[in-house]
Structure formats: C-alpha cells, structure tokens
Amino acid sequence: MTDARLRRGRGSLAFCFFVQGVTFALLVTRIPAVQDRYGISNALLPAFLAAVPVLAGAGSVATGRLVRRVAPGTVLRWAQPVVLLALMGVGAGDRLWHIGVALGVFGLAVGALDASMNMLGVGLQRAYGRSIMLGFHAAYSLGGIVGASLAWVGAHWDLALLVSYLPVVAVLLPAALAGSRWYVDGERGPEPAEHAGVSRALLPLCLVMTFAYIGDSTVSNWSAKYLTDVLGSSEELATVPYNAYMVTTLLGRAVGDAGVRRLGAVAVVRCGAVLAASGFGAVVVAPGAWAGVAGFTVLGLGLSVLVPQTFAAARGDEEVARLNVFNYVGFLIGSPLVGALGDAWGYRGAMVVPLVLVLVTLRYARSFGVERYRYGGGHERPHTVDVG
Numbered sequence: 001m002t003d004a005r006l007r008r009g010r011g012s013l014a015f016c017f018f019v020q021g022v023t024f025a026l027l028v029t030r031i032p033a034v035q036d037r038y039g040i041s042n043a044l045l046p047a048f049l050a051a052v053p054v055l056a057g058a059g060s061v062a063t064g065r066l067v068r069r070v071a072p073g074t075v076l077r078w079a080q081p082v083v084l085l086a087l088m089g090v091g092a093g094d095r096l097w098h099i100g101v102a103l104g105v106f107g108l109a110v111g112a113l114d115a116s117m118n119m120l121g122v123g124l125q126r127a128y129g130r131s132i133m134l135g136f137h138a139a140y141s142l143g144g145i146v147g148a149s150l151a152w153v154g155a156h157w158d159l160a161l162l163v164s165y166l167p168v169v170a171v172l173l174p175a176a177l178a179g180s181r182w183y184v185d186g187e188r189g190p191e192p193a194e195h196a197g198v199s200r201a202l203l204p205l206c207l208v209m210t211f212a213y214i215g216d217s218t219v220s221n222w223s224a225k226y227l228t229d230v231l232g233s234s235e236e237l238a239t240v241p242y243n244a245y246m247v248t249t250l251l252g253r254a255v256g257d258a259g260v261r262r263l264g265a266v267a268v269v270r271c272g273a274v275l276a277a278s279g280f281g282a283v284v285v286a287p288g289a290w291a292g293v294a295g296f297t298v299l300g301l302g303l304s305v306l307v308p309q310t311f312a313a314a315r316g317d318e319e320v321a322r323l324n325v326f327n328y329v330g331f332l333i334g335s336p337l338v339g340a341l342g343d344a345w346g347y348r349g350a351m352v353v354p355l356v357l358v359l360v361t362l363r364y365a366r367s368f369g370v371e372r373y374r375y376g377g378g379h380e381r382p383h384t385v386d387v388g
Contacts, residue, residue: 006127009184013120014139016080016179019172020113021143022150023087026165027106028220029151033161034090038099048099052107053328059111060328064321066112072119072317073183079113080180084173091161111328115321118311122320124184125312131265134256137308141250148246202319204364205310206326208269211357212306213330214337215276215299218354219245221335222347223296226283230347233289241296248297252304259305265312265368268305273361276302280355284348306361313368 027034035045063075086109089102121136154164223241227233252272259268279302282295307327314320334354341350 005182005184006124008182009120010124010128010132012179012182013117013124013184014136016076016117016176016183017121017136017139018143018146019080019176020083020110020117021140021145022147022168022172023083023143024110025144025147026151026168027087027090029148030154030161030164033155034099037094037161038096040096040099048103050332052103052110053331055104055107056111056114057325057328059108060115060321060324061111062108063112063115064318067116067119067317067321071185072116072123073180073185075112076116076120076183077177077180079109079116080176081173082109083113084169084176088162088165088169091163091165111324114327115324118324119317119320120183120185122312122314123317127184131257131260131312133312134253134260134305134308137304138250138253138256141246141253141304145246145250148243201367202322204367205313205323208306208361208364208367209310209323209326210330210333211354211361212303212310213327214334215280215303215354215358216307217331217334218338218351219296219299219303222338222342222350226347226351227289227292231286231289231292233292237289237293241293244293244297245300248300249304252301253308256305256308260309265309266365269309269365269368270362272302272305272309273358273365274302275299276306276358277355278302280351280358284351284355302358309368 031045031049034040040048063072066075083106086102086106089105090099093099093102117136121133125132150168151164153159154161220242223245224235224238227238227241228235256268259271263271276299279295279297279299282298283292284295286292286295310323311320314323337353338347338350341353
C-alpha cells in the first residue's frame with residue numbers, strides 16, 4: 001500500500017468524521033424546533049429520542065455481520081449519504097409518521113456509519129503502525145462545533161428546519177461522495193471467535209465505552225441545568241459549559257495521538273480517566289458558576305481520549321461493531337440516570353455517579369495494553385510504512 005494512497009485515505013476518512021459531527025449536531029441541537037414542527041408532546045418526545053440510539057445499535061450489529069462479505073469502506077460510502085438525506089427528511093416532513101420514518105432511517109444508518117468509519121480508522125491505524133485514531137475523532141469534534149454553530153444561526157434567525165438543513169446537505173453530500181473514492185480498507189485485525197454475545201476479553205472495553213458516554217451525556221444534557229439550578233448562574237452563562245467541553249474535547253483529541261506515541265495507550269487512558277474524574281469532582285464541590293464551568297472544561301480533556309482509544313483497542317471489525325453498540329447504551333443510560341438521581345439526591349449527589357464510573361476505568365486500563373493495542377508506547381510494532 002503506497003504512502004500517497006494511505007494519506008488520501010486518512011484525509012478522506014477525517015472528512016467523513018467531520019461531516020458526521022456536523023450532521024449529528026444539526027439534529028440534536030434543533031430538537032426543540034423538531035418538537036414544535038411536528039407537535040410532539042413532552043411525554044412522547046423521549047420515545048422518539050430513545051428510538052434513535054436503539055436503532056443505531058441494531059444498525060451497528062448488522063454492520064458487524066455485513067462486513068464479513070462487504071468491505072467497511074463500501075458500507076460507509078453509502079451509509080453517510082443516507083444519514084444526510086434522513087436529516088433532510090427530518091426538516092422536510094410535517095406529519096408525525098414522517099418524523100418517525102426519518103428518525104428511524106437516521107438511526108439505522110448512523111449505526112452503520114459509526115461502526116464502519118471506526119472500522120476504517122482502526123484499519124488505517126494498523127497500516128500506519130502508530131496512533132492516528134484520536135485525530136479522526138478530533139475531526140468529529142470539530143464538525144460538532146461547526147454543526148452547533150450552524151444550528152445557532154438557524155435558531156437565531158428563526159429559519160425553518162428545511163431551510164437550515166438544505167444548504168448544508170447540498171454542500172456536504174456531494175463532497176462526502178467525492179471523498180469516499182479514496183477510502184482505504186486497511187489492514188484488518190483477526191476477528192474474534194464466532195459467538196453472539198460479548199466476549200470476556202472484550203467486556204472491559206465495553207464498560208469503558210459505556211462509562212465514557214454516560215459522562216458525555218451527563219455534560220450534554222445536564223450541564224446547563226446544573227449551572228442554573230445548583231450554582232445559580234444566568235441562562236446565558238449556562239450555555240458556556242457545553243461549548244467549553246466541546247472545545248477541550250477537540251483539543252484533547254488533537255494532541256492525543258502524540259501522547260499515545262510517546263507514553264503508550266495505557267498511560268493516556270489512565271490520565272484521561274483521572275482528568276475526567278477531577279473535572280466531575282470540581283463540578284460536585286463548585287462554590288459558584290465559574291468554578292462549575294472550569295470543572296466541565298477539564299472534563300472535556302479527560303473524556304476526549306477514552307472513546308477513540310477504546311475503538312483503537314479492538315482486534316477486528318466485528319469487535320468495533322460490538323463496542324459501538326455500547327456507545328448507544330451509555331447514551332441511553334446516562335441522561336435518565338443522572339436525572340433520576342438528581343431528583344432523589346440533588347444534582348451534586350447525582351454527579352458523583354459518573355465520577356465513580358469514570359474512575360472505574362482505571363481498573364480496566366491494562367485492557368488497552370500491548371496485548372490488544374499493539375502500537376502504544378512503541379512496543380511490538382508491526383511492519384510499517386513511512387507516512388506522514
């Protein structure tokens with residue numbers, strides 16, 4: 001495999017991660033507008049929102065089986081346009097069944113997309129022989145920031161959903177299709193033995209993935225409420241923590257690959273877990289709003305490395321697909337868990353739970369070691385090519 005082909009594959013896949021970050025942010029940050037457009041009641045909204053990660057999990061499992069016969073790059077090439085068109089469908093409909101179909105297609109396609117793009121990322125990392133996985137997730141974080149900013153513009157100018165989504169899809173869909181011609185199905189690791197469930201060896205990584213997404217969903221769903229209700233901030237200041245979290249997530253991922261190359265995957269995962277726990281701890285004891293903002297900011301640096309490293313530790317495409325399911329499990333558990341505990345204990349007490357779960361990651365850090373993740377810390381490196 002030539003250096004030029006690997007570089008093109010890396011660039012096109014990074015763009016794919018960026019596009020998905022934009023797309024997902026455009027959907028989740030306009031949920032109030034979606035609810036208003038379709039007249040979805042507050043009682044019914046959680047069912048619609050829960051359906052997306054459930055169907056995404058099903059799409060991820062199906063992709064794990066599909067890639068036994070079809071290359072992940074082929075799955076990704078067609079999944080991303082379907083996700084973008086489903087986003088358009090969300091903005092174009094006007095009846096309840098329209099949004100049901102659009103979100104259903106979005107969920108199934110996003111599961112296939114998430115699984116296949118991470119499969120390609122892990123395969124390319126093997127071909128490079130060094131850590132590059134965090135860079136792909138940095139592109140996703142950058143896309144999330146861009147998408148959230150575009151959503152803010154749409155909300156600020158009171159644009160209809162279709163008007164807000166159409167120009168974005170019109171630009172990104174042909175660009176994604178053009179970029180997909182350079183996808184590289186890199187070196188594929190050995191697949192696990194045939195079985196329906198999660199192997200004992202894979203379970204620690206599944207738990208880390210779940211805990212990381214519980215932490216992430218806690219920030220995205222509860223940071224604003226925590227600042228206003230617990231720390232007494234203004235509504236304007238309450239928008240700052242999630243934005244700061246997104247920025248530090250991007251920064252952590254942008255420098256994370258260099259950390260893995262220098263220190264190894266185990267050390268990076270441990271540092272990330274300690275930083276994330278410190279951030280939650282600062283939030284729990286924060287005396288005021290700006291101290292809470294600082295805690296959520298540190299959280300972004302800590303959590304940023306856990307998900308990419310978990311995917312990078314997978315030994316084959318089917319393991320990537322299985323791990324991806326626990327992304328959605330964490331997302332489904334995190335928000336209602338913190339909400340229920342907040343009502344029962346108060347939100348300071350509720351924040352202790354993701355803090356403890358992130359700390360449990362330290363126990364499983366060795367699962368990211370050389371026996372699974374062959375390229376961390378410079379040990380047992382396979383034959384590599386000299387690529388930039």
